[in-house]
Amino acid sequence: MIDAQNDTQTTGLSAYGARPALSGVAFARLVDWVDEIAALMQPDRVHWVSGSPDETAALLESMVAQGTLIRLNDEKRPNSFLARSTEDDVARLESRTFICSEREEDAGPTNNWRDPSEMRGTLAGLFRGSMRGRTLFVVPFSMGRTGGPLSHIGVQLTDSPYAVASMGVMTRVGDEVAQLIAEGAPWVRTVHSVGAPLAEGEADVVWPSNPDKHIVHFPDTLEVWSFGSGYGGNAILAKKCFALRIASVIGRDEGWLAEHMLLIRAVSPEGRAFHIAAAFPSACGKTNLAMLRPTLPGWRVETIGDDIAWIRPGEDGRLWAINPEAGFFGVAPGTGESTNAAAVEALRENVIFTNVALTPDGDVWWEGLTDETPERLIDWRGDDWTPDSGRPAAHPNSRFTVAASQSPTISPDWEDAVPLDAILFGGRRATNVPLVVEASSWEHGVFMGATISSERTAAAEGTVGELRRDPFAMMPFCGYNMADYFAHWIRVGARASRLPAVFQVNWFRKGDDGRFLWPGFGENARVIDWIARRVAGEAEAIETPVGRVPAAGSLDLDGLDVRDADLEELFRVDPASWLDEARLTEEFFDTFGDRVPAELREQLAALRERLETARG
Ligand code: GTP
Ligand code: SPV
Ligand code: MN
Numbered sequence: 001m002i003d004a005q006n007d008t009q010t011t012g013l014s015a016y017g018a019r020p021a022l023s024g025v026a027f028a029r030l031v032d033w034v035d036e037i038a039a040l041m042q043p044d045r046v047h048w049v050s051g052s053p054d055e056t057a058a059l060l061e062s063m064v065a066q067g068t069l070i071r072l073n074d075e076k077r078p079n080s081f082l083a084r085s086t087e088d089d090v091a092r093l094e095s096r097t098f099i100c101s102e103r104e105e106d107a108g109p110t111n112n113w114r115d116p117s118e119m120r121g122t123l124a125g126l127f128r129g130s131m132r133g134r135t136l137f138v139v140p141f142s143m144g145r146t147g148g149p150l151s152h153i154g155v156q157l158t159d160s161p162y163a164v165a166s167m168g169v170m171t172r173v174g175d176e177v178a179q180l181i182a183e184g185a186p187w188v189r190t191v192h193s194v195g196a197p198l199a200e201g202e203a204d205v206v207w208p209s210n211p212d213k214h215i216v217h218f219p220d221t222l223e224v225w226s227f228g229s230g231y232g233g234n235a236i237l238a239k240k241c242f243a244l245r246i247a248s249v250i251g252r253d254e255g256w257l258a259e260h261m262l263l264i265r266a267v268s269p270e271g272r273a274f275h276i277a278a279a280f281p282s283a284c285g286k287t288n289l290a291m292l293r294p295t296l297p298g299w300r301v302e303t304i305g306d307d308i309a310w311i312r313p314g315e316d317g318r319l320w321a322i323n324p325e326a327g328f329f330g331v332a333p334g335t336g337e338s339t340n341a342a343a344v345e346a347l348r349e350n351v352i353f354t355n356v357a358l359t360p361d362g363d364v365w366w367e368g369l370t371d372e373t374p375e376r377l378i379d380w381r382g383d384d385w386t387p388d389s390g391r392p393a394a395h396p397n398s399r400f401t402v403a404a405s406q407s408p409t410i411s412p413d414w415e416d417a418v419p420l421d422a423i424l425f426g427g428r429r430a431t432n433v434p435l436v437v438e439a440s441s442w443e444h445g446v447f448m449g450a451t452i453s454s455e456r457t458a459a460a461e462g463t464v465g466e467l468r469r470d471p472f473a474m475m476p477f478c479g480y481n482m483a484d485y486f487a488h489w490i491r492v493g494a495r496a497s498r499l500p501a502v503f504q505v506n507w508f509r510k511g512d513d514g515r516f517l518w519p520g521f522g523e524n525a526r527v528i529d530w531i532a533r534r535v536a537g538e539a540e541a542i543e544t545p546v547g548r549v550p551a552a553g554s555l556d557l558d559g560l561d562v563r564d565a566d567l568e569e570l571f572r573v574d575p576a577s578w579l580d581e582a583r584l585t586e587e588f589f590d591t592f593g594d595r596v597p598a599e600l601r602e603q604l605a606a607l608r609e610r611l612e613t614a615r616g
Helices: 004-011 025-041 053-066 116-127 161-170 175-182 238-254 286-290 337-346 442-450 482-495 521-535 564-571 575-590 598-615
Strands: 045-048 069-071 081-083 097-099 135-143 152-158 187-193 214-218 223-227 257-259 262-267 273-279 300-305 309-313 319-322 327-331 352-354 399-403 422-426 436-438 453-455 467-469 501-505 541-544 547-550
Touching (some): 025 152, 025 187, 053 069, 053 081, 053 161, 135 161, 135 175, 135 238, 152 161, 152 175, 152 238, 161 327, 161 399, 187 238, 223 238, 238 309, 238 482, 262 286, 286 327, 422 442, 442 598, 575 598
Parallel strands (some): 045 135, 081 352, 097 214, 187 223
Antiparallel strands (some): 214 223, 257 309, 262 273, 309 319, 436 501, 453 467, 541 547
């Protein structure tokens, strides 16, 4: 028999965290590094994360006891939690994100560069004693299946139990990875502190953080140091910091691509499978397309990934892709039965929600979850809320953290690599950009990716709606000079013999009256259907100055209620405004000086010629 007190002792977090019983030179290097960091940051305790379910449960329970997590109604939302961050810690902070390469030109004009030795000095000051009164967690993680051929491993040191719990969902963590390190596998060092040391006897706050935030990358030594923020991509270092910024550098050197892309397998009514990767900027529809419920009869979409893809040329000359993540950190607002039923189903249990609203019966709500707005809520700040409050109940960048395996649309082999048939680039564009355009060559496709712009969303700081360049949806995530990255894309293409077709899509074009011209969501399947039939050589296209669009009748619009005038507008290419875009593209390219690959300058010149001809 286990009495209550005994029970608490064996399930309390302190019952876990022992260093794994591993030995050897390689493991000793990890232990030495942990000791060195602990000496600098002075935590009260060091906890090695084993990744066991009991440990995870104890970790979550400790956060409930501390107040960082609110346990939701166990009948409505089993084993699920709500976290509320502070006002200044709700999204990625691009202005506080740094790339510290030895040479400034290797970071390029789109990144914040700082001299690495100066930055190391700054960080040493910030991190000294930063974990006092807290626990330092050691989180060995694998991106991609543990031990998988395309996988990479790392270790995150962090004083945030919220980051540990998030890492446990978003990556594969624990003993198996530590074992690989002990066997000599290469690994990347990442360090994170919320920057809120506690004095002796000082009570903790619900969401510790520091106003002075630094998210720092050292691409030459493959390190990440993040200070002051507990939120999302600033704190879950395996995600944007490692799997995109650092991995893009590794990929540049090894001949592969680390991309901000969803991955799906679309299966046609005849049972043919098409593997598609799509790069859309933050909060521009990746999770939605990844879990698409097609409205076209017979089509089915299997989810492989919703945010990151690692792409490598295979021996067969094709490009193969994996989703390195194990979970989804998805945007909550706008996710509902009518827009993304699969996501709603995935969120039934075992979810960590952040900054959504709480219902009186202990469940969650956000704008767009249901058609009807609840009469009373507690908003994301913890204040009473009614529909008359005049502010959103959930933060616009509120999110859910859930295991990929919980999605009803998850592919049975989602952890394996798939050969790409098509790559899509997109963004939010109220004007100019057609619903779908096919590139005429790999170089043209790279040009499309390089010239994407999109209206800003709440996923990072900045003015929502403002148009900005976001090449390849990688503007905030490329760990080196973006012009070199363009050249790398051209190089990878030159080495493959059976390249995927490239398309630009835009679900967000608006009419003069401000309404979306395209119904979007499940209806995007019609565009996927056209793309798949183009790949199979079965759909007709016509040339426009900006690329190939569906020939009359080739986009399946059966049963769709869209006005003819709207359809025309969805595909209208106005040479004058595109010539303006071309001028802005030239200005953008010029910011990189002579590093922009000649192929892209040639694409720009050719585009201008076609537009001049069309303008007459
Ligand atoms: P990150 O996780 O930030 O990288 O973003 P994401 O690209 O995965 O964004 P997500 O799919 O979560 O989309 C965010 C918002 O876009 C939601 O509010 C959706 O409602 C909206 N959205 C997605 N697809 C469509 C669409 O086809 N049409 C319209 N109008 N809105 C869409
Ligand atoms: C994004 O902003 O693109 C995200 C969320 O996917 S975060 O992980 O916070 O970067
Ligand atoms: Mn993202």
